[in-house]
Amino acid sequence: MIWTALAVACMALSSLSTGMTMVSLRRSWDLHVSSVRWLFFLFFLYLWLWSSARVLYLLWVSFYPIETSTADFSSSSSNESEVVYDRYSSMGIYTVLQLEETHDGFATALLCLGDAALFAVALWVFPLTFELSNIAAKSMDRGVEKERKQIRFYAWTVHGLVAVYAAVETTLAIAYQGYTQYTQRCLLSVYFVQFFSFVYMIWLIIRLKIRGRKYENIQGQFVTSPVYQRLKRIMVVYALFSLQFQLASVVMYASSDDEDKLLDFISVNLLVYHLSGLALAVTTMCSQACVLNMCRSCLPDDIEAQVQTRFMQGGDLLSPRDTQVLMESAEPPLVNPVFVFTDIESSSALWAMGDGLVMQRATEIHDNILRASLMKYRGYEITTAGDAFQLAFHTVREAVEYCLDVQLQLLVANWPKELHGMLPATRKQRAGHRLIFGGLRVRMGIHDAVEADGALILDVHAVTGKMIYTGASEVIANEIGDLGDGGQILVTKRVADWLVMYEDLVAIDFIVDRVGEYAIPQIKAKLEVYQVLPEVLSGRKKMFSSTLKKRRATTASSLYSIASSNRSRLSSNAGQLPIPLPLPEQQRRRLSRAQLLPPTDPVAGGLSRFGRVQRSFLRIDHGSFYTRATSM
Numbered sequence: 001m002i003w004t005a006l007a008v009a010c011m012a013l014s015s016l017s018t019g020m021t022m023v024s025l026r027r028s029w030d031l032h033v034s035s036v037r038w039l040f041f042l043f044f045l046y047l048w049l050w051s052s053a054r055v056l057y058l059l060w061v062s063f064y065p066i067e068t069s070t071a072d073f074s075s076s077s078s079n080e081s082e083v084v085y086d087r088y089s090s091m092g093i094y095t096v097l098q099l100e101e102t103h104d105g106f107a108t109a110l111l112c113l114g115d116a117a118l119f120a121v122a123l124w125v126f127p128l129t130f131e132l133s134n135i136a137a138k139s140m141d142r143g144v145e146k147e148r149k150q151i152r153f154y155a156w157t158v159h160g161l162v163a164v165y166a167a168v169e170t171t172l173a174i175a176y177q178g179y180t181q182y183t184q185r186c187l188l189s190v191y192f193v194q195f196f197s198f199v200y201m202i203w204l205i206i207r208l209k210i211r212g213r214k215y216e217n218i219q220g221q222f223v224t225s226p227v228y229q230r231l232k233r234i235m236v237v238y239a240l241f242s243l244q245f246q247l248a249s250v251v252m253y254a255s256s257d258d259e260d261k262l263l264d265f266i267s268v269n270l271l272v273y274h275l276s277g278l279a280l281a282v283t284t285m286c287s288q289a290c291v292l293n294m295c296r297s298c299l300p301d302d303i304e305a306q307v308q309t310r311f312m313q314g315g316d317l318l319s320p321r322d323t324q325v326l327m328e329s330a331e332p333p334l335v336n337p338v339f340v341f342t343d344i345e346s347s348s349a350l351w352a353m354g355d356g357l358v359m360q361r362a363t364e365i366h367d368n369i370l371r372a373s374l375m376k377y378r379g380y381e382i383t384t385a386g387d388a389f390q391l392a393f394h395t396v397r398e399a400v401e402y403c404l405d406v407q408l409q410l411l412v413a414n415w416p417k418e419l420h421g422m423l424p425a426t427r428k429q430r431a432g433h434r435l436i437f438g439g440l441r442v443r444m445g446i447h448d449a450v451e452a453d454g455a456l457i458l459d460v461h462a463v464t465g466k467m468i469y470t471g472a473s474e475v476i477a478n479e480i481g482d483l484g485d486g487g488q489i490l491v492t493k494r495v496a497d498w499l500v501m502y503e504d505l506v507a508i509d510f511i512v513d514r515v516g517e518y519a520i521p522q523i524k525a526k527l528e529v530y531q532v533l534p535e536v537l538s539g540r541k542k543m544f545s546s547t548l549k550k551r552r553a554t555t556a557s558s559l560y561s562i563a564s565s566n567r568s569r570l571s572s573n574a575g576q577l578p579i580p581l582p583l584p585e586q587q588r589r590r591l592s593r594a595q596l597l598p599p600t601d602p603v604a605g606g607l608s609r610f611g612r613v614q615r616s617f618l619r620i621d622h623g624s625f626y627t628r629a630t631s632m
Helices: 002-028 035-063 078-097 105-138 144-175 181-210 226-254 263-274 276-285 288-294 301-313 320-330 347-351 357-372 396-412 472-483 493-501 535-543 567-573 584-596
Strands: 068-070 099-102 215-218 221-224 338-344 380-385 388-393 429-431 434-437 442-448 456-460 467-471 489-492 510-520 525-534 560-562 612-615 626-631
Touching: 002 035, 002 263, 002 276, 035 105, 035 144, 035 276, 105 144, 105 181, 144 181, 181 226, 226 263, 226 276, 263 276, 338 347, 338 357, 338 396, 338 472, 347 357, 357 396, 380 467, 388 396, 396 434, 396 442, 396 489, 396 493, 396 525, 396 535, 429 535, 434 535, 442 472, 442 493, 467 472, 472 489, 472 510, 472 525, 489 493, 493 510, 493 525, 510 535, 525 535
Parallel strands: 442 489
Antiparallel strands: 068 099, 215 221, 338 388, 338 442, 380 388, 429 434, 456 467, 489 525, 510 525, 560 626, 612 626
16 A cells, blocks of 8 residues: 555645645736736646545545456456455556446546546646747737737637536446546546647747747846746656656556556656646746755755856856857947947827826837847847837847848737827838838937947946947947937948848848938038838838938937047047937936946046036047046
């Protein structure tokens, strides 16, 4: 009876842990706003029902042994009956695949209930893993209303299938007066469903890895995707605790002649299988640092140090190859970076509409799309200023492909329905039958830094550790980013010339058109400006303004004074440029950027209480020297 006692203990632990997890999820989550939350809750609910039904069955047959018969032992002799009972005891509950008949009514009811719950667990794995992979791939959900609609679809579909399964198995149990070989086949079908769910899970994980969604950009740094980690851990637990027993059970069921040789093996697998609920509960809800502390005495020092490092980093340890790829992706470009500045058209007006919740949801979608594409193109997030992004890339090709790709993603994103038509800037528009505008419209500006623009000063922010770029090239990129209409990509002449010369190197088909000239007084520069569009969105050209004008007021943080080799000109001109008053939209941008600027040290005798501070940065390149005038 030792195996049965161990089986009861293991299954009781699984029942307790899954029940506590289910209650915890119900208390801490609003289940009806996210299909993933709702699916997790239902998954653990049915896992608890299955483990509880099996525990009750084990306790019932331990106190009230039931009469059984097997295919191998049809004789009624006492010795053979004892062998049957020993086999039953050693295999515990899962001799149900070996028993030919069980006519005990209560035991049959518990078995059928457990089988139906296990079938539900197997079915819930499909939508749960799909939704997790969907979040990992898109970094967003559908919105509350669409999530609730999806929840209703899953509820009707899965519960309908479970009801059909339960009805079929119950009918067979009633017709043949107990748990017989016919109901066993129903349980066998559940094992096959679980096996296919495992294969489906593996396929989703491989697809995420191939598509580069194994990592996410969080605050400008690439880390292992938490959703990817969760999906991978569920797969590992499923393989170690469930799949191995199901395969062994099916093999034993198919080869009854050799089952005696597999008896001890299947018994050990049984105990591991009984712990599957506990393992899933720990993986989902428990503090992994707490689990590590409990298991500290069992781990070698080197393994413990590696795991501790993983917890501190907030992601899985990376292989040397993955580490090299991520380092190249996350490192800021130091030589001739290509700047991309973006902003949302009419964002101030959109934030003022209603309570701002629609714009909040839309901005989350916008931010997720822009950040999710950075790793693919080795982009570096310098900072965000309100809803504007300041990015740097290593090459012109990567910067342009990033902008083209993001514009296409923004067009087909699942924007809140309330957003469409709130303002002209969010109205859906078509060119013929093709949709060319939908959702938020984002203007983008691209400029490449070269020595001809002057020195580019690089500084590391004292708090965030992010790279900050200062110089005429950054000013030009900022200005170009301010000129366009929503949905327009503007570039300077060097970028346009490169695109014309190396058109075949860009993966996304595009068109380039000259827009005009624009002067930047603060650096005494006149620029030729071009626009770049995905070829499939060429219909947008008719919608864009034909004149270049700033869509925002210039801020103090983007004003620079330029000096020639004559230092007297620097001292007489620096910091004296007029600063126009910012618009409401720009006030958020100014505040966000000011918070990221490194603190300046006071200079004795040179500052009033609310005066200006000029800070010079480390000079990286040769050429003219720039200083930044900031309002404190």
